[in-house]
Amino acid sequence: MFLIVPIVILIILIFSAIKILNEYERGVMFTLGRYTGTKGPGIILVIPFIQRMVKVDLRIIVLDVPTQDVISRDNVSVKVNAVVYFRIVDPSRAIIQVANPFEATSQLAQTTLRSVLGQHELDEMLSERDKLNLDIQRILDQATDAWGIKVSNVEIKHVDLDETMVRAIAKQAEAERTRRAKVIHAEGEHQAATMLVEAAKALGADPRAMQLRYLQTLADISAENSSTIVFPLPLDLISPLLQKGRSQD
Incomplete structure (x- = not known):
C-alpha cells in the first residue's frame, strides 16, 4: 500500500515530463531559469521542477x-x-x-x-x-x-x-472631369481649324480644285429633298468675267 503512492507520483511525473510539439511549434527551454536551447518538433522531455518549456507557434x-x-x-x-x-x-x-x-x-x-x-x-x-x-x-x-x-x-x-470631405472630393472630381472635357473640346476645335486651313490652302493652290468642289457641292444640294435650291457662286468663277467687263468699259 505504501509503495502504490510513490509509484503513482512517479508515473505522473514521467507523463508530465513528456511534451509533444507539432511541426509548426518550438519549445524554448529554461533550466533553473537559464535559457538552454530551442527544441522541437516531436517528443520533448522536460525535467519537472528543474526545467520549463515555453511553447511558440511559428505559423503566420x-x-x-x-x-x-x-x-x-x-x-x-x-x-x-x-x-x-x-x-x-x-x-x-x-x-x-x-x-x-x-x-x-x-x-x-x-x-x-x-x-x-x-x-x-x-x-x-x-x-x-x-x-x-x-x-x-x-x-x-x-x-x-x-x-x-x-x-x-x-x-x-x-x-x-467624413461626409464633408466626401462631398468636397466629389465636387473636385466633377470639376476635373469638366476641365478635361473642355480641354478635349478645345483640342478638337484646334485640330479642325488646322485641317480646314490646310484644305483651303490645297484648294487655293489650283483654281480647278475649287471648281470641282463647287460642282460637288451642287451635287450634294440637288440630292436633298427641298423645294428651294440655292446655288452658291464662288467669286473665283466670276472674277474673270468681272475683269473682262471692266476692261471693255
Missing part, C-alpha cells in the same frame, strides 16, 4: 490593427485601419527580448500607421496604397527584427472620410 499570424485617427499632411482628418501579417522566426528572442510579442507588434503597428500616413497628403493615401503598405511593412520589419519577428506584409484596408 494575422493581426488586425484597430481604426486609427490620422491627420494627413494637408490637415485632413481620416480614420484608417490595416491588417499585418507576421510570424516568429526566432523563438528564443521572441520569448527573451519581449514580454508579449503579439501585443508589442500590435502597438508598434498602430503608432507606425499613424506616423507614416501623417507624412502624406490625402490624395496619396487614396492613390498610392501599395507604396504606403511597403513603407509601413519595411519600418515594422526593421523594428521587430530584434524580437525575432518577421513582418511579411501590411495592407491598409479602409480610409474613411
Whole structure:
C-alpha cells in the first residue's frame, strides 16, 4: 500500500515530463531559469521542477490593427485601419527580448500607421496604397527584427472620410472631369481649324480644285429633298468675267 503512492507520483511525473510539439511549434527551454536551447518538433522531455518549456507557434499570424485617427499632411482628418501579417522566426528572442510579442507588434503597428500616413497628403493615401503598405511593412520589419519577428506584409484596408470631405472630393472630381472635357473640346476645335486651313490652302493652290468642289457641292444640294435650291457662286468663277467687263468699259 505504501509503495502504490510513490509509484503513482512517479508515473505522473514521467507523463508530465513528456511534451509533444507539432511541426509548426518550438519549445524554448529554461533550466533553473537559464535559457538552454530551442527544441522541437516531436517528443520533448522536460525535467519537472528543474526545467520549463515555453511553447511558440511559428505559423503566420494575422493581426488586425484597430481604426486609427490620422491627420494627413494637408490637415485632413481620416480614420484608417490595416491588417499585418507576421510570424516568429526566432523563438528564443521572441520569448527573451519581449514580454508579449503579439501585443508589442500590435502597438508598434498602430503608432507606425499613424506616423507614416501623417507624412502624406490625402490624395496619396487614396492613390498610392501599395507604396504606403511597403513603407509601413519595411519600418515594422526593421523594428521587430530584434524580437525575432518577421513582418511579411501590411495592407491598409479602409480610409474613411467624413461626409464633408466626401462631398468636397466629389465636387473636385466633377470639376476635373469638366476641365478635361473642355480641354478635349478645345483640342478638337484646334485640330479642325488646322485641317480646314490646310484644305483651303490645297484648294487655293489650283483654281480647278475649287471648281470641282463647287460642282460637288451642287451635287450634294440637288440630292436633298427641298423645294428651294440655292446655288452658291464662288467669286473665283466670276472674277474673270468681272475683269473682262471692266476692261471693255
